[in-house]
Amino acid sequence: MSSFKTELHCHTSETSNCGQASAKELVEEYLRNGYSTVVITDHLSTHTYIKYNYKELKWNDKIDIFLQGYNAALECARGRLNVLLGMELRFDSPSENDYLVYGITEKFLRKNKDLIDMNLKSFYKLAKKNGLLVCQAHPFRINMNVSNPEYLDGIEIFNGCVRHNSNNDVAELWADKYKLLKTSGSDFHQVVDVARGGIITENEIKTNDDLLKVISDGFYTLIKV
Secondary structure, eight states: OOOEEEEEEEOOTTTOTTOOSOHHHHHHHHHHTTEEEEEEOOEESGGGGTTSOGGGSOHHHHHHHHTHHHHHHHHHHTTSSEEEEEEEEOOSSSOOOOEEEESOOHHHHHHSTTGGGSOHHHHHHHHHHTTOEEEESSTTSTTOOOOOGGGOSEEEEEEOOTTSOOOHHHHHHHHHHHTOEEEEEOOBSSGGGTTSEEEEESSOOOSHHHHHHHHHHTOOEEEEO
């Protein structure tokens, strides 16, 4: 039986200021580790624009900057690896919570201005209207706040980043308690982070529609390295 590996949480240095690996390095490393698909989840937050004058940037300019890593990964992959667009969204608030959002398109990003200025409740309403999935990333790291599960589809119950204690065991218990979807991601920022997380599926995930169906239906095995 065939199996396919998909990364659900990875960053590029082109867009994410915390990223230390380029889109090209990301693509080549995931190909080398036998993955068929990666979801580029670069950060969308005020911190994404620390090199710019955030308040003076127009929304479309912000999205141009945000898409740099994704577009670079697409260009490098050239059909060898499925590259899907996602994001790790942080609202402009005192909270340091991050939310992985799956199913987004460039059209969605350009149409819905000022996503960063929303809150979880208002964004979740928008996400449901557009058929997206919202999963809190590493919800039990230090400095994270517990989110209302009514405004989440799932949570990342395994985060593979070795530089943070994500308390993955607590996250899994929380997902069980509130019957939330469970995801796993490497949280790739540098080459050493590659292939620590993700999902394994029987069918190759080639599109966002494929991804949304697989996660929603639970037809996958979590990678936990």
